[in-house]
Amino acid sequence: MILPIFLIFSLLTSTSNAAVQDFCVADLTGPDTPTGFVCKKPAAVTVDDFVFSGLGAGGNTSNIIKAAVTPAFADKFAGVNGLGISMARLDLAVGGVVPMHTHPGGSEVLIVVSGSICAGFISSDNKVYFKSLKKGDIMVFPRGLLHFQINAGGTSALAFVSFSSERPGLQILDFALFANDLPSEIIEKTTFLDDAQVKKLKGVLGGTG
Structure with a gap:
C-alpha cells in the first residue's frame, strides 16, 4: 500500500514543480x-x-559543401531554452551536400520547401534508408544516427528542419576524421584508406598530422 501512495505523491509533486515555471x-x-x-x-x-x-534569409553556400545551415538553437534563440525544441534552415546550392553527420542530442524532422533533396540515414544495424524528396515531403532522422542531405536537382533547394532538443549538437563525420590533428596512420588503420587518400582529404579539409 505504501508504494502506490509514494508513486501518486511523486507524480503530484513533479507535476506541481513543472507548473511553477512556464519557461526558462x-x-x-x-x-x-x-x-x-x-x-x-x-x-x-x-x-x-x-x-x-x-x-528568413538564405545562408552562404559559397563553401566546399555548397550548403548552409542556419540554426535557431538555444544559443541564438533564447526562448527555446529548456523547451526541448529548435529549428534550422537548410540551403543547398546545385551540387550541394550536407555530409554524413549526427545530432547526438535530438531527432530531426526535415520538410522540403523548394527543389529536390536526396536524404537518408543509416540505422545501427547498418541498414540504409534514403529517398529523393520533393516540395512538401517530410522525412524524419532518428536521434544519433548518421544521415545526410544532397541536392538532387538542377536548381537550388531549400528545407527547414526541426529538432527534439534546443541543443541537438552536430558532428560531421568527414570533419571529425580529416579536419583535425588525428594522426594519419590512425585514420588509415581505422578506415582502410591509404596514406595518399588520407593526406589528400586532410589537405582539402584543413587537417594535419
Whole structure:
C-alpha cells in the first residue's frame, strides 16, 4: 500500500514543480555551461525572446559543401531554452551536400520547401534508408544516427528542419576524421584508406598530422 501512495505523491509533486515555471528563457549574457544557460529573470523577459527572425534569409553556400545551415538553437534563440525544441534552415546550392553527420542530442524532422533533396540515414544495424524528396515531403532522422542531405536537382533547394532538443549538437563525420590533428596512420588503420587518400582529404579539409 505504501508504494502506490509514494508513486501518486511523486507524480503530484513533479507535476506541481513543472507548473511553477512556464519557461526558462536563456540568459545569453551568462556562461554557456554543460547543463545549458541559466534563466533570465522573469521581469527581464520580453516577447522578442520568443521570436527569431534569422531563418528568413538564405545562408552562404559559397563553401566546399555548397550548403548552409542556419540554426535557431538555444544559443541564438533564447526562448527555446529548456523547451526541448529548435529549428534550422537548410540551403543547398546545385551540387550541394550536407555530409554524413549526427545530432547526438535530438531527432530531426526535415520538410522540403523548394527543389529536390536526396536524404537518408543509416540505422545501427547498418541498414540504409534514403529517398529523393520533393516540395512538401517530410522525412524524419532518428536521434544519433548518421544521415545526410544532397541536392538532387538542377536548381537550388531549400528545407527547414526541426529538432527534439534546443541543443541537438552536430558532428560531421568527414570533419571529425580529416579536419583535425588525428594522426594519419590512425585514420588509415581505422578506415582502410591509404596514406595518399588520407593526406589528400586532410589537405582539402584543413587537417594535419
